[in-house]
Amino acid sequence: MDSKTAAVVCLRGTPVSPGLARGPLVVLTDEAHGPAHKRGSAAEESTRLRAAIATASAELAELMERDGEAEAQTILAFQVAMLADPVVTEPALAAITAGAAAEQAWLTAMDSQIREYHEADDLYFRARASDLRDMRDRVLRGLAAVAAAPIAPGSIVVASDLPPSRFLEITWDGGGVALTQGSPNSHVAMLARSRGVPMLVGVEQADLRGHTEALIDTDNAVLVASPDGRLAIDFASRQQRAEIVRAEAERYVGVPALTLNGEQVQVLINVADGRELEQIDPACCDGVGLVRTELILHAAADLADEEKQFQSYSRILRWAGGRPVIIRTLDAGGDKPIAGHTVDGEANPFLGIRGLRLSLLHPQVLTTQLRALARAASLGPLKVMVPMVTSPRELDRVRVLRDSAVAALRREGLECATPELGMMVEVPAAALAIDLFDADFLSIGSNDLIQYVTATSRDSSALATLQDPLQPAVLRLIHEVVAHADAHGIPVSLCGDMASDVRCIPALLDVGLRCLSVAPTALARVKGAVARHRTAKPKGGRLA
Amino acid sequence: MTSEPVKVGSVPRARSRAVLTHVGGLHARPSIKLTQLAKRFDAAVWIAVAEHGPWTDAKSIARVMAMKTPHMATLYFMAEGEGADDATGALARLVESDFPDDNVNGQ
Numbered sequence: 001m002d003s004k005t006a007a008v009v010c011l012r013g014t015p016v017s018p019g020l021a022r023g024p025l026v027v028l029t030d031e032a033h034g035p036a037h038k039r040g041s042a043a044e045e046s047t048r049l050r051a052a053i054a055t056a057s058a059e060l061a062e063l064m065e066r067d068g069e070a071e072a073q074t075i076l077a078f079q080v081a082m083l084a085d086p087v088v089t090e091p092a093l094a095a096i097t098a099g100a101a102a103e104q105a106w107l108t109a110m111d112s113q114i115r116e117y118h119e120a121d122d123l124y125f126r127a128r129a130s131d132l133r134d135m136r137d138r139v140l141r142g143l144a145a146v147a148a149a150p151i152a153p154g155s156i157v158v159a160s161d162l163p164p165s166r167f168l169e170i171t172w173d174g175g176g177v178a179l180t181q182g183s184p185n186s187h188v189a190m191l192a193r194s195r196g197v198p199m200l201v202g203v204e205q206a207d208l209r210g211h212t213e214a215l216i217d218t219d220n221a222v223l224v225a226s227p228d229g230r231l232a233i234d235f236a237s238r239q240q241r242a243e244i245v246r247a248e249a250e251r252y253v254g255v256p257a258l259t260l261n262g263e264q265v266q267v268l269i270n271v272a273d274g275r276e277l278e279q280i281d282p283a284c285c286d287g288v289g290l291v292r293t294e295l296i297l298h299a300a301a302d303l304a305d306e307e308k309q310f311q312s313y314s315r316i317l318r319w320a321g322g323r324p325v326i327i328r329t330l331d332a333g334g335d336k337p338i339a340g341h342t343v344d345g346e347a348n349p350f351l352g353i354r355g356l357r358l359s360l361l362h363p364q365v366l367t368t369q370l371r372a373l374a375r376a377a378s379l380g381p382l383k384v385m386v387p388m389v390t391s392p393r394e395l396d397r398v399r400v401l402r403d404s405a406v407a408a409l410r411r412e413g414l415e416c417a418t419p420e421l422g423m424m425v426e427v428p429a430a431a432l433a434i435d436l437f438d439a440d441f442l443s444i445g446s447n448d449l450i451q452y453v454t455a456t457s458r459d460s461s462a463l464a465t466l467q468d469p470l471q472p473a474v475l476r477l478i479h480e481v482v483a484h485a486d487a488h489g490i491p492v493s494l495c496g497d498m499a500s501d502v503r504c505i506p507a508l509l510d511v512g513l514r515c516l517s518v519a520p521t522a523l524a525r526v527k528g529a530v531a532r533h534r535t536a537k538p539k540g541g542r543l544a
Numbered sequence: 545m546t547s548e549p550v551k552v553g554s555v556p557r558a559r560s561r562a563v564l565t566h567v568g569g570l571h572a573r574p575s576i577k578l579t580q581l582a583k584r585f586d587a588a589v590w591i592a593v594a595e596h597g598p599w600t601d602a603k604s605i606a607r608v609m610a611m612k613t614p615h616m617a618t619l620y621f622m623a624e625g626e627g628a629d630d631a632t633g634a635l636a637r638l639v640e641s642d643f644p645d646d647n648v649n650g651q
Contacts, residue, residue, distance in 0.1 A: 078572040081579065081605040088606050116610045124571060125612045131572075 006210040009225040013200030015218035016184045017192035020239045021176030022215035022232075025225060026151050027208050028159035039101040046093050049102040052142030057083045059138065063168050071194055075164045075187050078128075079135045088113060103143050110136040127186050134163025156214040158203070158223065164188050176216035178203045178223040245525070252527035253284050259509060260534040267526055268324075268517040270495055274312060277319045280520050287323035289443065289517020290385070290495040291316060293369065294332045300340035303330070303365045309372035317380040324381045326443065326517075328424070329369055329398075331387040333358045335459070341365070350451065350458070355388025355424075360397060370398075370405040377417040385443055389423040392436045399438075424495075428452050431477045434484050442485050443517070446496025450474055469498045470507055479511040486512060493517050505529035510536040556587075557624045560632035561595075562639035563616060570613035574643040579605045581638055587625035589635070593617050602635065 039045065057080055064076045082088050088109065095105035110132065117129040151157060153171035158178045164187040167177070177192060182201030192199040198216045203223050208214075211225040215235055227235060257265040268289030271277065273296050296312050297303055317325055332338045333354025341362070346352035359366040373384050386398050399421055409416040425431050426445030434442070446469060447458065453473055456463040478494070485492035493515035498504040500522035508516065509530065518526045566574050582589040582602040590599035593613055599622060600607045613619065619639055623631040 074573045074576070077576050078605070078609075081576050085604050085606045087601070087604040113606060120612055122569070122612060122614070124568060125609075128572065128609070 006212075006226045008228045008231065009206055009208065009211065011178070011204040011206055011223045011225075012221055013178055013203035013223055014184070015199070015221050016182070016189040016201050017177075017197060017199035018218045019176065019196060019198030020215070020217055020219070020235065020242055021156060021174055021198045022227075022235065022239065023154040023156050023175045023213070024152055025208065025211050025214040026155045026157050028149075028157060028162070042097050042099070045096045045100075045102040045105070048143060049089075049092060049096065049106060049139075052102070052106075052139045053083050053089060055142040056135070056138040060165060063165060066168075069194060071187070071190050072164070072168055075131055075191075076168070078131060079138075079165065082113075082132070082135060083139075103140060106136070106139055106143070110139075123183075127183065130161060130186055130188070131164060133161075134165050137163065138165065156216055156223075158208060158214070161186075162188050164191060167191050172197045176200075178214075178216055180205050248528040249524040251524075252531060253524040254281075255527070256286075257527040257530040259530055260532060263514065263535055265509065265530045266493070266515040267523060267530070268326075268493065268495075268515070269520045269523065270517050271316060271520075274316050274319075276520060277316065282319055282321050282323060284523055285323070285520075286515075287381075288316060288320055288325040288327075289493050289515070291325065291327040292331065293328060294330050294336050294338065297330065298338070300338060303338070303341060304368055306368050306372045306375075309369060310375050313372060313376035313382065314379055317376055317382055320380065322380055324383060326383045326385050326422070326441075327373060327376075328385045328387055329356070329366060329373075330359055331355045350448075356386045356394055356398070357388060357390075359386070360394060363401060366398070367401055367405055370402050371409060371416075373419055374402070374406050374409055374416040375414060377419040378415045382417075383420040383422055383441060385422045385424060385441075387424045387445070388427060388448075389425075389437070390427045390429050392438065395421070395423055395437055395439060422491075425449065425481050426452070426496075428477070431481055434481050439490065441491040442481060442493075444478055444481060444492070444494040444496065446474070446478070446494055446498040449477065449496070453477060469501070469504055475507055475511055478508070478513070482512040491515065500526060502526065502529040506533045509533055555624055556626070556628045557622070558628040558632040559623075560621045560636035561618055562621075562636040563618050564613060564639055565616065566639075566642055567615060569615045569617070570608065570611065570619075572609065574639075575605055575608045577643050578635065578638060579603055579608055581634055582631065585623065585625075585627050585631040585634075587623040587628040587631050589621065589623045589631050591635075592620045592622070595620055 060076050060080050064073060092105040092109035095108060096102060114129050114132045117125050117132065120126045151170050154173040154175045156176050156178065157170065161179055161181045162177055167188050168191070172195060176198035178200045180203050182189065184201065189199060189201065198218050200216060200218065200221065200223055208225050213227070214223060214225045215227050216223055217235065224231065257267045259265060266286040268287045269285045270290040271288050272292055297309065302308060313327060333342045333352065334350050342358060343353045353361060370384070373382060376382050384402065386395065389395050402418070402421055406416055406418050420440035422441035422443060423437060423439045424445040425434065425442050426448035428449070430437065431449065450467050450469055451458045454466050456466045482492055492513070494508060494513055495517035498508065499516040500518040502525050505526060516526060564570060579602065589602040591602040591608060592599050593611065600611055602608060602621065621632045621635045
């Protein structure tokens with residue numbers, strides 16, 4: 001490393017717009033208001049001020065032309081309207097008539113406007129103070145006849161605060177912003193988020209003279225000036241990965257999944273408690289392939305609360321907007337205890353009273369859940385799935401409970417529908433004898449299936465190599481289940497971690513699966529992996 | 545702000561009111577639309593958050609924004625001069641329809 005190169009400096013900040021950026025470092029000092037101007041006559045001063053205001057308005061209008069985005073338009077239109085408002089300009093012109101220089105008159109008039117907002121209780125109005133300072137400074141630059149220093153595309157811009165109109169003038173192209181002040185509610189933060197420009201606020205102060213390069217890493221909430229070799233390499237590889245993820249998301253997330261040879265694959269999502277759906281566009285998936293209700297029903301009290309369950313399930317159905325939603329009945333026990341409900345002190349909980357076994361031990365709890373599910377089924381294509389099914393009789397018992405729950409609801413005059421009843425295929429006994437089960441649909445739970453087939457505990461990292469999902473034993477079982485389902489027109493999907501693992505996608509498609517239920521964050525990469533694969537033998541068959 | 549404008553001779557005068565359902569209140573975008581609409585009328589137009597004022601010039605973005613009107617406030621409009629009726633009617637409709645049209649230029 002060059003001896004003149006400055007040593008690495010790491011400064012912490014608060015991320016307000018996520019991302020990784022690296023580029024030439026530009027430190028903006030609080031702008032000087034230009035060389036002192038010799039005050040002219042009142043007429044000359046007011047002509048100067050009017051000209052500077054006109055120039056500022058024209059610059060802002062030009063920015064509005066360049067930027068069609070609503071947030072930017074509002075900020076710029078507000079500034080243009082303020083500059084055209086005599087309430088703003090008249091006091092300055094009056095001060096000039098009374099003997100003030102244009103700069104002083106404008107500063108005083110604007111400061112009284114800024115004060116209106118600076119102390120507002122409402123955060124939105126308080127944040128407008130920075131829009132007005134921005135406008136004030138633009139006019140002052142016009143008075144001093146100094147243009148704002150141009151900033152190279154892709155720069156890392158460090159400043160105390162960055163006015164929105166300045167932000168809009170910069171070509172970001174992979175650059176980022178670090179502000180020593182600033183707030184998450186400021187317009188510039190909103191702009192950064194909508195443009196995908198990484199941004200930190202409240203960054204620690206430091207003297208960055210002598211540094212020419214910097215990076216912003218919002219994962220670690222840092223601005224790094226003069227990043228050294230190792231740091232820079234690590235950053236570059238993360239940036240590359242992030243770029244692949246971003247490019248895949250852009251290309252695949254919004255379109256149906258098609259293999260290289262044009263076969264359609266349904267990609268559904270796994271849902272925990274439903275709150276994560278707010279961030280997801282339902283058009284990006286073919287439905288919900290798994291709702292883990294044990295993550296909605298945290299406490300024993302929730303298990304008896306039919307109304308609360310109905311509301312939770314309804315919310316997911318409304319979100320799905322007519323796409324299928326598979327909701328799994330309580331899968332407690334094993335590594336998912338519910339105080340007061342699951343059995344304590346089992347020697348081997350994964351082989352104990354868990355999933356459907358527990359539900360059948362408490363039929364009243366299962367009935368409450370089936371009632372809530374049948375009521376929600378009146379709102380859209382809801383399907384019920386039961387976990388840990390081992391014998392056909394267990395599934396038959398659930399069907400009887402479902403039918404009597406529906407009959408009771410009808411007697412009570414409550415709106416409901418009879419949901420389809422399907423099963424998880426995760427116990428080897430079920431997978432091996434799948435032809436004996438009377439299920440409306442199947443969903444392969446690969447996590448437990450692998451654990452039980454390989455006789456290796458899921459939580460043992462020492463046994464990881466034995467748990468390879470791509471080993472023949474597991475794939476053969478999956479193949480047999482899929483072949484049976486296809487032969488009998490039973491929809492089949494896979495909802496374990498395998499479906500979200502891009503290494504496994506080719507093998508799953510080759511054993512005939514055409515329906516995957518994945519983590520929402522994996523949607524784009526799974527669709528990308530599907531798009532890159534040519535299936536071994538084209539096949540039809542009904543899908544879930 | 546002004547006190548209640550004095551009615552002079554037979555100059556037409558009109559009033560209206562509307563509830564501000566716009567989420568967040570009278571922010572920059574709705575304020576711009578409101579003042580731009582007010583400026584289209586020759587009549588003098590005022591806005592207030594109480595039936596008897598104090599009244600604010602509805603054509604001034606600086607004054608209207610400085611009211612910092614919150615969500616669900618009732619806005620009162622008063623106009624005086626040519627087209628006063630049209631002005632108060634149009635402003636109330638703008639507020640009731642939640643400031644439609646994404647173009648902040650109001651074009």
